[in-house]
Amino acid sequence: MRQCLRCNRATVASSAFCESCQASLLNRSQEEGGADIRQAPPVRPQTDQEEERNLPDEGDSHGTLVLRENAQLVKELSPVLQENSPALRSLLSEVQEFPPEVDELLPALEEKTITVEREKQQPIRTGALSSTGQRKAVAKRLRAGFRILTVVAVLALLVDLLLVYFVFLNRSSKQEQSSASPIIMAVPGIARRGQPLKLQLKYFPSSSQVLLTRDIQESVRTENASPFLTVNEQGEAEVLLHIDDSWKAGSHSIQAQDVHTHYVASTVIEVVGAGRVQPPRIQIRQRMLDMGAALQGANTIQPLQLLNSGGGAISWTASSNQRWLFLTPSRGTFSSGQNIAVAVSRAKMAPGEYKGEIQIASNTGVETIQVKMVVLPLHTTSSSVMSVVAPGLSFTTSDGDEKRQEQTLTVRNEGKQPLRWKVAGKAAMPSLIGSPILHSDVDWLTISPSQGEVAPGKTQTVHVRVKSRDLLPYVYGSIVTFSAEQQTLNTPQSVAIALDVLPACGLATDRRNLSFEAAQGQTNVAPQQLGIHLASTCNGRVSWRAKTQAKWLAVSPASGWLEAGGKTMLQVEVKQTEAEQQGFIILESKQQTQTVLVQLHLSSTTAATPTVNQITPSVQPTETASETAKEASYTVFPSLVTFNISQGKSERQQQEVLVSNTGQGELSWEAHIDSAGADWLSLTQNRGMLAAGKSDHLTLEVDPTNLRVGSYSALIKISVTDMQGNTANLPAQAVTVMLNVIPPCSFTASPAELVFGASLLNPKPGGQDIQLNVSGACSYPVTWQATIDAEGQDWIQLSLSSGVDNGQGSTITVHVNPGNRLLGTYKGTITITAVDQRGQVVRGSPQSVTVTLNVLP
Numbered sequence: 108m109r110q111c112l113r114c115n116r117a118t119v120a121s122s123a124f125c126e127s128c129q130a131s132l133l134n135r136s137q138e139e140g141g142a143d144i145r146q147a148p149p150v151r152p153q154t155d156q157e158e159e160r161n162l163p164d165e166g167d168s169h170g171t172l173v174l175r176e177n178a179q180l181v182k183e184l185s186p187v188l189q190e191n192s193p194a195l196r197s198l199l200s201e202v203q204e205f206p207p208e209v210d211e212l213l214p215a216l217e218e219k220t221i222t223v224e225r226e227k228q229q230p231i232r233t234g235a236l237s238s239t240g241q242r243k244a245v246a247k248r249l250r251a252g253f254r255i256l257t258v259v260a261v262l263a264l265l266v267d268l269l270l271v272y273f274v275f276l277n278r279s280s281k282q283e284q285s286s287a288s289p290i291i292m293a294v295p296g297i298a299r300r301g302q303p304l305k306l307q308l309k310y311f312p313s314s315s316q317v318l319l320t321r322d323i324q325e326s327v328r329t330e331n332a333s334p335f336l337t338v339n340e341q342g343e344a345e346v347l348l349h350i351d352d353s354w355k356a357g358s359h360s361i362q363a364q365d366v367h368t369h370y371v372a373s374t375v376i377e378v379v380g381a382g383r384v385q386p387p388r389i390q391i392r393q394r395m396l397d398m399g400a401a402l403q404g405a406n407t408i409q410p411l412q413l414l415n416s417g418g419g420a421i422s423w424t425a426s427s428n429q430r431w432l433f434l435t436p437s438r439g440t441f442s443s444g445q446n447i448a449v450a451v452s453r454a455k456m457a458p459g460e461y462k463g464e465i466q467i468a469s470n471t472g473v474e475t476i477q478v479k480m481v482v483l484p485l486h487t488t489s490s491s492v493m494s495v496v497a498p499g500l501s502f503t504t505s506d507g508d509e510k511r512q513e514q515t516l517t518v519r520n521e522g523k524q525p526l527r528w529k530v531a532g533k534a535a536m537p538s539l540i541g542s543p544i545l546h547s548d549v550d551w552l553t554i555s556p557s558q559g560e561v562a563p564g565k566t567q568t569v570h571v572r573v574k575s576r577d578l579l580p581y582v583y584g585s586i587v588t589f590s591a592e593q594q595t596l597n598t599p600q601s602v603a604i605a606l607d608v609l610p611a612c613g614l615a616t617d618r619r620n621l622s623f624e625a626a627q628g629q630t631n632v633a634p635q636q637l638g639i640h641l642a643s644t645c646n647g648r649v650s651w652r653a654k655t656q657a658k659w660l661a662v663s664p665a666s667g668w669l670e671a672g673g674k675t676m677l678q679v680e681v682k683q684t685e686a687e688q689q690g691f692i693i694l695e696s697k698q699q700t701q702t703v704l705v706q707l708h709l710s711s712t713t714a715a716t717p718t719v720n721q722i723t724p725s726v727q728p729t730e731t732a733s734e735t736a737k738e739a740s741y742t743v744f745p746s747l748v749t750f751n752i753s754q755g756k757s758e759r760q761q762q763e764v765l766v767s768n769t770g771q772g773e774l775s776w777e778a779h780i781d782s783a784g785a786d787w788l789s790l791t792q793n794r795g796m797l798a799a800g801k802s803d804h805l806t807l808e809v810d811p812t813n814l815r816v817g818s819y820s821a822l823i824k825i826s827v828t829d830m831q832g833n834t835a836n837l838p839a840q841a842v843t844v845m846l847n848v849i850p851p852c853s854f855t856a857s858p859a860e861l862v863f864g865a866s867l868l869n870p871k872p873g874g875q876d877i878q879l880n881v882s883g884a885c886s887y888p889v890t891w892q893a894t895i896d897a898e899g900q901d902w903i904q905l906s907l908s909s910g911v912d913n914g915q916g917s918t919i920t921v922h923v924n925p926g927n928r929l930l931g932t933y934k935g936t937i938t939i940t941a942v943d944q945r946g947q948v949v950r951g952s953p954q955s956v957t958v959t960l961n962v963l964p
Contacts, residue, residue, distance in 0.1 A: 288700045289342070291363040291372040292691055296620060296704040299380040300354060303330070303347040308363055308372070311342040316366045319346070321359050322442035323420055324581050335366075353443070354378050355385065355418045358619050364579060369507050371610065374691075374702040375619040386840060387746070388417035389471045396465075398451045400481035404494030404521055405453050405597045407480065408586070413467070414444040421469050422747040424845060426818050429463035431456060432478055433499035436605040439582060448536065448584070448603035450498035451480050454519060458484040468820040470746035470843040485521070485596070491563070492522035492596045495589050499603045504575045506611040507698065515878075515916055516569040516602060518589070520561040528591045529558035531599060536584030549585040551578055551606060568876050568918045573606050580610045612645035613699035614669070617744060617765055617802065620704040621692075625684045627709050632681040635800060637662075637703065638765070639694060640674040643745070647671060649696055657690030659683035660705055672762075681707055739770035739837060741797070741827050749845040752811045753852075753884035764805040764842055766825060768797035774837075778805050778825045781841075785821035787814060788844055809846050819846040852885035854941040856954035865925040866963040872923060874906070877956055879917040879939065886943040887913050891952075899935015902926060903958055912941075923960050933960040 111118045111125040118125040287310040298304040311317060319327050319334045326334050330347040338344040348361070355378065362373045391413060398407045411434075415421050424438040425447070433450040449465070465476040485492060496517045504512060520526035533549045555570045571587075583606040590599040617638035625632045641649055652666045661680045669675060679692065688707040693700055744765045752760060768774045777794040791806040805825070823842040856879050863872045881889045889912045895903050906920035921937070940953040 288693075288695050289363070289365065289370050289372045290691075290693055290700050290702055291361065291374050292702055293361065293374050293376045293704070295689065296375070296706075297377050297379060298348075298350045298354075300350050300352060300378070303349055304376065306346050306348055306361070306363075308336075308338055308344040308346075309342065311338045311344075311363075311365060311370075311372075312368065313340045313342055314338065315342070315368070317344070318364050318366055318579060319348070320362050320364070323440050325442050327361070350378060356380075357385075357418045366579070368698075369579065369611070370698050371506075371613070372700045372702070375704070377620070385417040385419075386838060387415055387419040387421045387471050389421050389423070389467070389469050389474060390414040390416045391467070391474050391476065394476055396449055396476060396478045398449075398478060398480035400483055401453060402483050402492075402597055403453050403456060403458065403485045404492055404519065406450060406495060406498035406600050406602065407453075408448055408450045408498060408601055408603050411447050411449050411465075411476070412444065413441065413447065415442060417471075419746075421471060422745075422843075423467055423469035424749075424818070425465060425467045427463055427465050427478075429461070429478075431461065431480075432463040432465070433497055433603075434465065435499035435501045435584075435603050436503070436582065436607050437501050438503075439607060445582065446536075446584075448499060448605065449478065450603050451478070452494075452496055452498045453480070453482045454494040454496045456482050458482050466818075468818070468843060468845055471841060472822060472843070473820055488596065489523050490594045490596060491520050491524040491526040491561075491591065493526055493528060493589065493591050493598055493600055494519045494521060495569075495600045495602055498601070500571060500605070502573045502575075502604070502606045503609065504573075504606070505609050506578075506580050507576070509576045511572050511574050513570055513572045515918065516571060518559065518561055518567045518569055520563055520565060522596065523563050524594075525563065526561040526591055526595060527559075528561070528589055528595075530554050531588045531590035534586045534588070536586050536603065536605075549583075551575060551583060552585050552587075552604060554587060562873070566876070568878070571604065573604075575606060575608050578606075578608050580608050582607050610642070611698055612649060612696070613642050614639050614649075614651055614694050614696050614701055615642045616694070616701070616703060617674075617742075617767055618703075618769065620706070621679055622706045622708065623681050624708045625681065627684055627686075629684045632684060634678050634680045637677045637679055637692065638674055638802070639669070639677060641669050641671055645671050651675075652695045653677055654693050654695075655690060655705075656693065657688060657705075659685075659688050659707065660690045660692070662692050679705065684709065739772055739774065739829055741774055741776070741837065742767045742769055743825055743840045743842060746841070747843050747845070748807055749847065750809050751847045751849055751884070752809070754811075754814070754816050754848050754850055759808055759810050761806055761808045764807065764823075764825075765802050766795075766797070766805055767802040768799055771799045773798055773830050774827050775830070776803070776825060776827045778823055780821055781824040782821040785819070785844075787811065787819060787846060788821050790823070807844060809844075811846070811848055814846075814848045816848050816850050819848070820844065821846075850883040852881070852883040852889075852943060852949050854889070854891070854939075854949040854951040854954065855880050855882075856939050856956055858956070860957045860959065861921055862959045862961070863923045864961045864963055865923065870925060874920040874922045877919040877921060877937070877939075879910075879912065879919065879941075881912045881914060881916070881941065881949065883950075885914070885949065886945050886947075889913075889941050889943050889949060891917065891939055891941040893919060893937055893939045896936045896938070898933075899937075899958055902928070902933065902960065903935045903937065905937070921956075921958060923958070925960065925962050928960075928962050930962050930964060933962070934958065935960075 111128055114125065114128055116125045116127075289311045290309050292307045292309075294305050294307060306319075308317065314337060316335060316337050319329065319336065321327050328334075328349045328351060329336065330349070336344055336346055358375055358377055360373055360375050362371055364371045391411070393411060396409055396411065398409060401407060413421070413423065420440055420442050422440045425434045426437070427434060431452050433452070435448050435450065439445055439447075460481050461479065463478045465478060467474045467476070496519065500514050500516070502512050502514070504510075518526070518528055533552060533554075535549055551574055553572045553574070555572065559567050561567045585604045587602045587604060588599050589602070592598075617640070621635055621637065623632055623635070639651065647670075649669050650666070651669060653662050654665065655662055659682050661682055663678050667675055684707065687709050690705050692703040692705060694703065744767070748762050748764065750760055750762070766776050774797045775794075776797060778790055779793065780788055780790065787810050789808050789810070791808065792803070793805060795803045797803060807823070821844045823844060824839050825842065826839040827837045829837070856877055858877070861875045861877070863875070865872055879891060890909070891912060892909045893905055893907070895905070902924050904922040904924060906922075907917070910917045935958045937956040937958060938953050939956070941949040942952070943949055
């Protein structure tokens with residue numbers, strides 16, 4: 108059995124077409140030729156050679172052209188393909204042999220095409236072909252056409268394959284470049300005052316704008332006299348960094364942050380020739396602040412300047428012992444200095460003189476500042492009196508946080524006339540000394556409502572919202588001015604608002620650089636360890652990766668996860684010692700990379716001792732390389748440890764401080780508590796011996812039992828001696844321990860009673876607010892629900908019946924609708940219940956607020 112050439116149905120072996128197709132072809136032939144083909148005289152059967160020369164159909168001329176064009180294109184592209192695609196060389200070697208055969212076939216195809224064209228112009232004679240000859244001719248034409256189409260399809264496939272390959276090659280190259288994380292490298296990693304330092308930036312987004320800072324958001328000066336630079340289309344840039352007199356001796360961190368994506372690349376350099384490395388030391392010039400005299404309800408704001416007269420960084424937290432005394436921000440970290448605002452509120456305070464105290468605890472100790480103010484009495488007046496509480500607000504968020512934060516202010520009218528107030532302006536408040544580089548405007552801050560009217564003896568809530576999504580890490584400050592009509596007392600009034608945008612979560616290292624010493628060709632260089640942990644701003648679990656940019660250097664493991672408070676040790680190895688080298692280890696976490704400098708020095712002896720965390724500058728006019736290498740040194744990290752414990756909990760908590768020997772010789776260390784009355788703090792393993800490059804963990808433990816709510820601080824001194832008992836060049840270092848005993852989570856609603864009066868002249872009294880506050884050691888968010896009892900459901904109306912509180916407080920506005928009620932007094936109750944994130948009822952919940960409605964004539 109065979110298949111029909113026309114419809115693929117089964118047919119007898121002696122026939123090329125089935126009976127149905129034969130009938131169809133016969134009818135078609137009669138219509139075109141005008142005669143019955145069955146009456147044609149017989150013709151001589153064709154030989155196989157003649158059948159091979161049967162003409163192709165009219166589409167063969169187009170197939171011939173495509174065949175020739177594709178064959179020529181394959182010839183032109185094949186040399187390029189052989190150079191760029193070793194994987195396809197074997198396929199091309201076979202395909203290269205095919206085009207010559209195609210060239211031999213082309214003349215015959217062209218000749219047949221011309222013959223077809225000629226015969227198409229001649230009329231077909233009736234009965235010129237027999238039925239059998241016609242079938243054979245059609246079959247041969249189909250087979251020949253199929254062969255040619257197959258050749259064309261193969262060549263077209265090869266051409267497409269070439270094009271796809273080159274597109275993929277180009278795209279893969281671009282993807283490989285774009286997938287690399289931005290990095291910054293300092294070449295070399297050592298700088299001197301007065302000399303420029305070259306920085307190299309790579310793999311940033313094409314033509315992006317990058318901000319350069321150092322240490323804690325300190326501005327830098329480049330050859331372009333600007334901390335901003337624009338990378339080229341390849342995402343690269345080179346810039347010279349000026350090391351002026353503001354750079355102190357020691358280690359300094361340099362950050363390059365993409366202004367659009369907020370990606371941060373950082374590295375560490377060492378500044379030498381600027382004297383000895385000094386420990387941080389806080390300096391406060393104003394030990395007494397006189398806030399002056401003002402009327403009841405007035406606010407007063409003054410700046411307080413914190414300076415660092417030493418090196419490194421200072422972490423601090425401030426608190427006051429008076430409810431009328433505010434600080435904003437109330438904590439922070441700085442390298443050179445920082446301004447904070449001290450504000451006092453005289454709202455609802457009796458006339459007289461007041462004194463208060465501010466304590467600033469830092470990793471360098473505890474400082475005390477005295478504050479005094481005078482409250483003057485309000486004389487009898489018929490005008491309005493404005494007061495705005497609180498005079499200072501502080502917000503803290505992280506880089507890239509998209510959540511809006513909100514706190515509230517209260518505008519009070521203590522006078523006898525309606526108070527019509529408005530926000531008169533928002534002015535930027537300088538927060539960081541020497542760094543006025545970001546957002547001189549205050550578009551991150553919104554006040555709602557921006558104006559209003561307050562009846563005598565009443566209050567109005569004002570919502571203060573901040574949006575930090577587009578802000579880079581910095582301490583932003585604003586002075587918001589509230590004003591009223593001229594006859595109003597205490598106008599204008601000011602409020603200080605600070606927003607501290609902390610750097611995003613990233614990796615930190617216990618050693619800022621590594622240095623190996625070996626003999627040329629040495630194969631057994633001792634490996635060193637590099638400890639990594641999460642920065643203090645991190646919470647939860649973070650993934651990381653580690654790699655090197657030097658073939659002679661290796662690091663393991665290459666990736667992993669870190670928990671907050673955890674630590675991972677990386678092993679760094681030298682694989683080749685053919686020449687002195689300088690390379691980098693690149694540590695990558697979400698939206699951040701950090702490069703760690705690694706140096707390889709060659710010595711003349713084979714007994715090489717690894718030098719840990721000690722960089723030897725190539726040119727030192729006053730310090731030789733050997734003298735620098737022999738100098739003993741050590742580090743203590745961190746310098747500030749904070750515990751936050753809810754009152755009433757008796758479990759002990761522990762944290763660790765890392766003491767590291769960053770010199771060459773052995774060291775002996777010892778730690779002791781240098782504060783009286785700190786019996787809540789104890790130390791474990793408070794002494795030990797440290798070999799070069801090794802570290803010990805000093806464990807701190809606090810016991811909050813029987814402690815009242817408040818902040819407690821203590822100082823730990825760590826001293827070190829060498830093996831000969833000498834302390835030269837090894838000053839003691841201090842660690843500040845802060846213990847914040849926080850009240851347990853509690854919920855309050857105030858006031859406890861609302862009274863409304865309705866009459867014919869005042870049928871719809873104005874609304875009144877209920878302030879909801881959640882404070883203490885809460886498991887946020889806290890969800891609250893407000894319900895009205897049966898007696899008040901038909902006349903009490905609430906602006907909100909539920910909400911979520913993250914510690915900023917909430918406001919419910921209550922309205923009453925007397926309707927057609929008779930004269931008299933009506934009472935209802937609003938019950939507010941709060942539960943924390945774990946579903947537990949918050950202490951103080953539920954709260955009840957009584958609503959009284961007096962319907963008067």
